Amino acid sequence: MRKLSQVNAGDEVVLMDILGGRCVRSKLFNMGLTPGLRLKIITKNTSGPIVLKVRDFRLALGRGMAEKIMVK
DSSP states (O other): OOEEESOOOOOOOEEEEEEEEEHHOOOOOOOOOTTTTTEEEEEEEEESOOOOOOOEEEEEEEHHHHTEEEEO
């Protein structure tokens, strides 16, 4: 497993776990990010948010949140 922030643009991964406290986990769950979900990294630059394709929509996550998401 690795952190979402370590995945390259164009890669498809599966969300395995969300690290962090209740507030962080709740926020990500409310965005639809749950274990077992397939994610595709659309954009990942050296600065700025990471843009993901989740189901039929795009989601931009900050680097801090991406550090808390473990993928495979």
